[in-house]
Structures are given as C-alpha cells and as structure tokens.
Amino acid sequence: MSSSKSRQLVAIKFAGLATAAALAISGCNANTTNRDAATASLNASKNEAVVVRVIDGDTFVASAGGGEKTVRLLNVDTPETKDPNVPAECMGPEATKALEEFLPVGSKVVLELDKEPLDKYGRTLAGVLDSSGRLVNAEVARKGLGVPVLFEPNRKFYQPVVDAFEEARTAAAGLHSTSIACLPAQQVQEATKLVDSLVAGPLADNNLDLDKGHAGLVTALATVVALKAAAEANNLVHWAAYEPSQRNALVTRLTSANAAGSGRQTAIVAKKKALADVAAEAARQAADAAAAAAAQAAEAERVRNLPPVPAPYVPPAYVPPAYVPPAYVPPAPVPGPKYTGPRCYAPGGKSWTPCSKK
Structure with missing residues (x-):
C-alpha cells in the first residue's frame, strides 16, 4: 500500500471517530460542520493527551485526564536505547530523535486504543495521531526506524505500519540502509x-x-558466532x-566464514605441532651431538x-754371522781288509780315499 493510501486510511479512521463523537453529542447527520464539532469534542475527551517527554523511539510520556501515562506506540518496534544491561542499539538514538520531532514536548495528540489498552508493564498501547x-x-x-510488530490481540494499526515499512525498505532508508556500518548486513x-x-x-x-593469526581468528569468529546467533534468534x-531470504543468505555467509575460520584454526594447531616436533627432533639431535662431543672430550682428557707411554720396541737390525767353514776332519779308517784298489788322494797327497771304479 502506498504512503498516500496509508495516510488516507488514518484520516478516515480519525474522521470516523470524530463523526461518532459528533453524532453522540448532537444526534445530527455527519457533515463537515458536524465533523469539525465532533473533532473538537473528541479533543476534549479522555483520548486527547499532551506530550510531556519522549523516552525512546516508540515510547513517550503524555499528560491526560489529570495525570501522566507512559504510551507505547502500537504495532511498531524501534531499536532499544533504555535497557540498562546493554548499550544503545544501532539506530536507537536516531529513532528517539525522530519521535521527538514527530511529538514535540507540549504538542497535542490523540491516543486511539485497540482491544487491549495496557501491556504487562502498565503502559498504554495506542495508535498516536x-x-x-x-x-x-x-x-x-x-x-x-521501526519494524512492524504484533501485540496480540491488537492488530488495528499493523497494516498501516507494514505499508510504511515497505516504503522505507524500497527507499533503503534507516534500518534498510546499505551504508550504515552498525547494521547487521x-x-x-x-x-x-x-x-x-x-x-x-x-x-x-x-x-x-x-x-x-590464531588470536585474530578467535576475535573474528566470536563476532561471526554472535551475529549468527542474533540472526537465528531473530529477536532484534x-x-x-x-526479508527471510536476505537473512538466510547472511546466515549462510556467516556459517561458511565460521567453517573456514575453524578449519584454519585446526590447521594452525597442526602446524604448531609439526613445528614443535621438528624443534624437539632438532633439540634431541643437538643433545645427542653435545653428549657425543662431551664423551669425546672426556676421553681425550682421560x-x-x-702416564707417558714408553717408546715402542724397535728390535736391533739383524746381522748374519760370517760363514766359517768347519775344519775338515778326515774320516776314520774303515776297518776291514787292507785296500788294494785305486786311491784318490786329497790335495797335498797326505790322505786318500778309495776311488770308485769307473
């Protein structure tokens, strides 16, 4: 539904209230004069209020019926700024400022109620004109600066809020911007x-x-996990x-990043172990080498x-004795019959031996 149609619906609702009030007072047929009179009567009724102060983007305090009441805009939700346990949410201050511009302090408004007038906190639930x-x-x-939300059974202003929200989405305004850094996308x-x-x-x-690298991944993945949890909870x-498709695409991207980061962390752990193993082996080899060197040094010292080692034994050179032929001793005479055969005399002719027969 377009913005002009949305405003027409609101104007019709407001005119209907005015007409009903005028008929109740005067009993006359609805016409321009009667509507003006009825509007004046309505403004004087308990549904008219004066803005006292704005609390946040969807809540303000109004003075009505002689007292103050906290009013919660029906069927629209804006980023939180007043939760004492968390920082102001992205675009929360902007929503508060916008409501301050829509509802200046001292301005008059009409509070239009639905089936359930109060929430569990005692705030008045109303469409605010x-x-x-x-x-x-x-x-x-x-x-x-706000999204449609149902406060069952109050649905009276839901569709006008939906139509306005779609206009903002088309215009990429506020929460739909692609350039505001604090937004989820x-x-x-x-x-x-x-x-x-x-x-x-x-x-x-x-x-x-x-x-x-591992420390950087821990920080980055913490952000990824927090964003994924927020997306899946969908309560912000x-x-x-x-759109559901856009949210699903963002969740898919976060899931892939988480898997890639976790895989890298596993690889880093494995690489560190490998480096530790290499270092341990190098240390072992160095220790072995040091031990061997120490043993060698100890042996050298021993x-x-x-004590001094005696000189090695060197045997004397062998000198062979000079050859001295033994003195000749003639054989003793052979006993027996006197030899009458040929005699062979030794040089000098002093001795002889029998000569063999040739």
Missing part, C-alpha cells in the same frame, strides 16, 4: 571479510605469526527488518692424563 491526523506509528516505520560483510583475509595464504613458519529489530 498528531495534530494533522498523521499516524505517528506508521511515520516512524516510514523513516526506516554491514557487520556481516566486515566480519566475514576479516575471516577471509585471515584464512588466505599459506600458514606461517613460526609460532609468533601463527599465534597472531535490525534482523527483523530483513688419555691426556695417562
């Missing part, structure tokens, strides 16, 4: 981009750089502003401290 008849609930959504882009950069390239070959205004 400003002095020009605009439905402020829808105007907050039209600026892209941009946070997902930055977080996954950081993970991508941390898992790119080969692993370092030293523990210092590996530890830096910012995530509720996205040898150095031994």
Whole structure:
C-alpha cells in the first residue's frame, strides 16, 4: 500500500471517530460542520493527551485526564536505547530523535486504543495521531526506524505500519540502509571479510605469526558466532527488518566464514605441532651431538692424563754371522781288509780315499 493510501486510511479512521463523537453529542447527520464539532469534542475527551517527554523511539510520556501515562506506540518496534544491561542499539538514538520531532514536548495528540489498552508493564498501547491526523506509528516505520510488530490481540494499526515499512525498505532508508556500518548486513560483510583475509595464504613458519593469526581468528569468529546467533534468534529489530531470504543468505555467509575460520584454526594447531616436533627432533639431535662431543672430550682428557707411554720396541737390525767353514776332519779308517784298489788322494797327497771304479 502506498504512503498516500496509508495516510488516507488514518484520516478516515480519525474522521470516523470524530463523526461518532459528533453524532453522540448532537444526534445530527455527519457533515463537515458536524465533523469539525465532533473533532473538537473528541479533543476534549479522555483520548486527547499532551506530550510531556519522549523516552525512546516508540515510547513517550503524555499528560491526560489529570495525570501522566507512559504510551507505547502500537504495532511498531524501534531499536532499544533504555535497557540498562546493554548499550544503545544501532539506530536507537536516531529513532528517539525522530519521535521527538514527530511529538514535540507540549504538542497535542490523540491516543486511539485497540482491544487491549495496557501491556504487562502498565503502559498504554495506542495508535498516536498528531495534530494533522498523521499516524505517528506508521511515520516512524516510514523513516526506516521501526519494524512492524504484533501485540496480540491488537492488530488495528499493523497494516498501516507494514505499508510504511515497505516504503522505507524500497527507499533503503534507516534500518534498510546499505551504508550504515552498525547494521547487521554491514557487520556481516566486515566480519566475514576479516575471516577471509585471515584464512588466505599459506600458514606461517613460526609460532609468533601463527599465534597472531590464531588470536585474530578467535576475535573474528566470536563476532561471526554472535551475529549468527542474533540472526537465528531473530529477536532484534535490525534482523527483523530483513526479508527471510536476505537473512538466510547472511546466515549462510556467516556459517561458511565460521567453517573456514575453524578449519584454519585446526590447521594452525597442526602446524604448531609439526613445528614443535621438528624443534624437539632438532633439540634431541643437538643433545645427542653435545653428549657425543662431551664423551669425546672426556676421553681425550682421560688419555691426556695417562702416564707417558714408553717408546715402542724397535728390535736391533739383524746381522748374519760370517760363514766359517768347519775344519775338515778326515774320516776314520774303515776297518776291514787292507785296500788294494785305486786311491784318490786329497790335495797335498797326505790322505786318500778309495776311488770308485769307473
């Protein structure tokens, strides 16, 4: 539904209230004069209020019926700014400022109730019409600062808020912007981009750089996990502003980044173990070498401290004795018959031996 049609619906609702009031007072047929009179009567009724102060983007305090009441805009939800346990949410201050502009302090408004007038906190649940008849609930959504929400059984202003919200989505206003850094889509882009950069390239070959990479992944993945949990819970205004398909695409991207980052962490742990194993082996080899060197030095010292070793035995050179032929001793005469055969005399003719017969 277009913005003009939405405003027409609000104007019709407001005119209907005015007409009903006028008929109740005068009993006359509805006409322009009667509607004006009825509007004046309605403004004087208990549904008219004066703005005292704005609390946040969807809540304000009004003075009505002689007292003050806290009014919660029906069927629209804006980012939180008043939760004492968490910081102000993205676009929360902007929503508060917008409501302050829609509802200046001292301005008169009409509070239009639905089936259930109060919430569990005692706040008045209402559609709020400003002095020009605009439905402020829808105007907050039209600026892209709120999302449609149902407060069952109160559905009276839901569709006008939905129509205004769609206008803001088409215009990429507020929560639908692609340039506001604190919005989920941009946070997902930055977080996954950081993970991508941390898992790119080969692993370092030293523990210092590996530890830096691991620490960076721990921080980046914490953001990824938190964003994914928020997306899956879908209980924040910012995530509720996205179409289901867009939200699913963001969750898929976060899931992939988480898997890539976790895989890189596993690889870093394995690389560190491998480096530790190499270092341990090098240390073992160094220890073995040191032990061998120490043993060698100890042996050298032991040898150095031994008593002097005697000179090696060198046998005397062998000198063969001079040959001295033995003195000739003639054989003793052979006893027996006297030899009468030929005699062979030795040189000098002093001795002889029988000569063999030839």
